[in-house]
Amino acid sequence: SKHVTFKDPTFSHIIVQGETSVTSSLISAALAGKLIHQGCGAYHAHIVDTQLKSPCIKDIPVVCDFPEVFPENLLGLPPKREVEFLIELIPGSNPISITPYRMAPAELRELKAQLQELLEKGFIRPSVSPWGAPVLFVKKKDGTLRLCIDFRQLKKITIKNRYPLPRIDDLFDQLKGAKVFSIIDLRSGYHQLRVREKDIPKTALRTRYGHYDFLVMPVRLTNAPTVFMDLMNRVFKTYLDQFVVVFIDDILIFSRSSEDHDKHLWIILKILKEKEFYAKFSKCEFWLNEVAFLGHVVSTKGVKVDPSKIQAVVEWRPPKSSTEVRSFLGLAGYYRRFVKGFSIIASPLTKLLQKKVKFIWDDKWKEYVVYSDASHNGLKYVLMQEGKVISYASRKLKPHELNYPTHDLELAAIVFALKISYGEKCDIFTNHKSLKYLGTQKELNLRQRRWLELFKDYDCTINYHPGKPNVVADALCRISFASISLSPLHLFLELRAMNVCFTLDSNGSAIASLQVKPILLELVKEAQMLDEKLVKLTREVQSGEKLNFTFTEDGGLFYQNMLCVPNDDKLRRDILNETHTSPYAMHLGVKAEHQVPVGLLQPLSMPEWKWERITMDFVSGLPRTQRNHDAIWVIVDRLTKSAHFLTIKMDYSLEHLAELYINEIVKLHGIPVSIISDRDPRQKSYADLKRRDIEYYVGDKVFLKVFPWKKIMRFGQKGKLNPRFIGPYEIHERVEPDAYKLALPPELDKIHNIFHVSMLRRYCSDPSHVLPVKCIELNPDLTYDEEPILIQAREVKQFRNKRIPLVKVLWRNHLGKEATWEREEDMKTPYPHLFRD
Template sequence: MEWEPPKNVSEVRSFLGLAGYYRRFVKDFSVVAKPLTNLLKKNAPFNWNDKCAQSFEELKKRLTSAPILALPSGDGGYVLRPHEINYPTHDLELAAIVHALKIWRHYLYGETFQIFTDHKSLKYIPTQKELNLRQRRWIELLKDYDCTIDYHPGKANIVADALSRKTVDHLAKELRTEIMHEAHYAPYAMHPGSTKMYRDLRPYYWWPTMKKDVAEFVARCLTCQQVKAEHQAPAFLIEILDLLLISGKLAKGLGTKLHFSTAFHPQTDGQSERTIQTLEDMMRASVIEFRGNWDDHLPLMEFAYNNSFHSSVGMAPYEALYGRKCRSPICWDIEGLRQLEGPELVQQTGDGIRGRGKSFSEGVTWRGILRFGKQGKLSPRYIGPYEILERVGPLAYRLALPAELSQIHDVFHVSMLRRYRSDPSHILREPEIEVSEGLTYVEEPIEILDRSIKKLRNKEIPMVKVRWSHHSPREATWEVEENMREKYPYLFPESVR
């Protein structure tokens, strides 16, 4: 039991209240707890010494060891005590029961059990005639279980009072970062956006400025900056209509204006490309995170998509189908009830969108990927970051490109640039490595596994699939046959002859 040592008389009284509830199971309880009870005497100074610490640790040890506590068995009924937190209203008291049933569904479904509550009116809610829509929905959920609701006075519920009124600080900042890291970088999460991530975390965690912290965390993610495009609100509605149906009367009757979408610009297709874009971004993130074996994580990508919040249905697709969200490692904690809003964050985002076509300051930014080099469907949308050297005209900037991009013109339009959000995790600090003179590592091709022809517009390029030393066949790469013949002629016995 991770209960920190008391720091004042109130915390000592709280701990002894919890421990005293189980005193009939602890041998010589009064003898062991005597140094702590002495601190509760009137006008006694609070002096936490070694005897108090020893008594505190001994009580925790006896309370958490057999035969005090044991795991439940599946051959009998359960007694459920959900109210470790005292809620102020009738609906929230019932909400606590519903939440406990959802969390422990795998234990309770199909079993006979009792629910003890300190809100007496809930005992008669199944027979109550007038119910609001929320209560009716929760009553339907209660009908799935074989349970009875019984009244248990709050004064007699000592254990719940000791746990719920324990003095705790806000969620530690280190723990907040770990929670957001798990919800964003875990293989079953697949880099969700700030809205999805916040809506997925909100039922289980809460801390001040949670929504703002989640948005800033996602904005600083290096993978998301590389694979996700920026968005802004559309100025008008775009309809994709068949050419045979185009007419002025039809457009007037629908109350819309017809605009044609341009080639290589699927953003003008309205919502027709939205789902595909989400899946593409998830696959791009998988390629960056998992490299060569990204296809092994496609089932996790499917799980992440189906178990994340969708604004179109107001919940996750899995929840819409089965009535509950699928449990993942991120959801095992107490839920928070307060909903946060970040108006200053929304204002900053809107200002950034409106000012996107205006100017960039000299410094560090992202450059959009151009049509050069190796390209593919799952290539990152952006590469960089690169430093801005100067402004060239009202809408163009000169960047400091590395040597490998020297053949590319270093001036780019503002539409191809994106602001880079720095984070300490993006900097990789490698420890100093002592190189042994006798240690060598040579990566050479071993064999050719396959051949193919890459067809371009005006020519064909022979390609070979090469397996390299210290790599499995699954990590084989496609290379230009002409280059491989020049560097490694022993791979082509026919040319040696």
């Protein structure tokens, strides 16, 4: 049975009955904070399976006979061994001493505690050495701090020990036929080897709390892995590769049967006991059929890659430089023995590491997929890459093609799609299954034979795609912006149905507590009660002596609708930080944005079919003809440049021009997709004078601009403090030279995901600048609204025939100079409460 222990001193026993009809849902941290602020209850629960027990030394065969090998801590200095850690320096080297690094108060407290622990264990001693290396802290995965010594300068002048480390593949070759495994991890292995007496001063570290020497081998020193490997090989020399392999401080024992493993494990533990080596029991595993070792999983079936390591390779982001390519190849190359033809597959990447090769990372290496289809109306195809649409095209059937049988018509659609795949390998999918066997058919008509010769010039494969005609193109019209990861259904059903019992521990202690920090307004109100000046002022307000101040029911003191801030330096810094430094304020700081808008005017894209997109203009000012025509209407197809010249009169009405256009153009060429009129190169040059060019790349992150509308507040922040940008969001595709497709969250699924470059701002990588959109109410056109709070003045605008009353409106949290004049009739209807006085 499952139990949930709820530790809260105010409750002694709570039983919750689960309901299978209730649907479980996940909420964000922002929404959780909002619900807690509204008064909803929150519980911190810890679920424990009482049937599982942590293994103990006494419960494990063979291991139970050697409890002294698994102490809780190292028992002082290690004994003198046949190998000592030496630090041989390059001749002529002088002692190096570096000033200690600056540390935060919390780091200093941790440093003092860890130094005291090392002194008590006897691993370090006070020093007067001329050498000295600074120390720093690195966070572990569990949040604790690891003490690191910066030995970089000492490493530069140390002679390298060339003792070889074993090859990983050689170690795994020894495991052939093994069925039972145990792995032993030494506790602080490096600290179980002494430093040679005359080399001890070279390991000195300088800290705020003194100067110390290491008596045991410290971590991160040159030659440390090789010296420790030398020691391990000497200790286990007799049994190496028979039933034990060692890599530095990791010891793997393998056997073909349980009986053999009993003997082998006893031998290794006896050696560790005699040589006074100690292991960390929590990191050791015994009597396993499968064990993780050096990034691989070893089992009776052989050696395979650790799935967690594969995930790291799969989720690796596309590299942006040759350095990142080298890092990726280093990780992937570690498992090249599991990839057939690894060097061939990785050759495009290795070429990028050559000095004379320019780093270009584009989509041309990805395979293309083409979906084609034909109908009695026309031919069409869709070009895709990795599930994303790159382009699509269609055309009407020519008169002679209307007589094609279905087989030839579907084949004509593939021929129509071939023009985009010349020189590239691609797969072509069609819903006409017989085309898959076109190359093996014995009887072909002349047209099919001609097209079959054409196929030989292309590297393509025809595949059958079952389904209704044009199903791919139809599906591509429905864009999904959200990628939802669902938890397993059985887990939700199990949690909904189970009985939950909340009880206190016998000692009444709490495992954890959930604390909600008060909002800034509550902090100000609390500080008002501690400020003597404001406390005195509050009494005067309550007695009616101060009329400009007001005291609200919830305990806040205001001066003319402005909150009184106490004389508290920390609180004032928090307020300034919230309004200037905080990313939610979007304050420009000391540097205003004086750059011209981005996004140069771009040339129009080339049409895909004739008379699909046209341009038109009027040539006027000509002498009148006998029919009184004084102008020429020029209509040009942008693809073929063929044109129609229609004689007209400049006083023709729009109805007359529309009738002429239908009779002369539409009846011959059909209705165009777009019409462009009065386009001139000088217009582009003039527009570009006040614009600048900017370019983003796929994978870049950008902020998205939003626009404030007045009358209703949406963001939870008001006025000048309203955010002007939200995001950041990742760029998925460059649609046009000045338009980009963004990956928007589900909250914005009603907004089109393609934006002009002028609406984007580059995002500099800083997690604190991320402005979530979870609680933002945006309109589909990326606007949000505000509301007026005060009528400051009235005025009447006098015209010749009428008078227009105006009011000066102050909008919420705007400065007085930002008030605007509005028509009284426009404000009175939606906001009557502003005119009650």
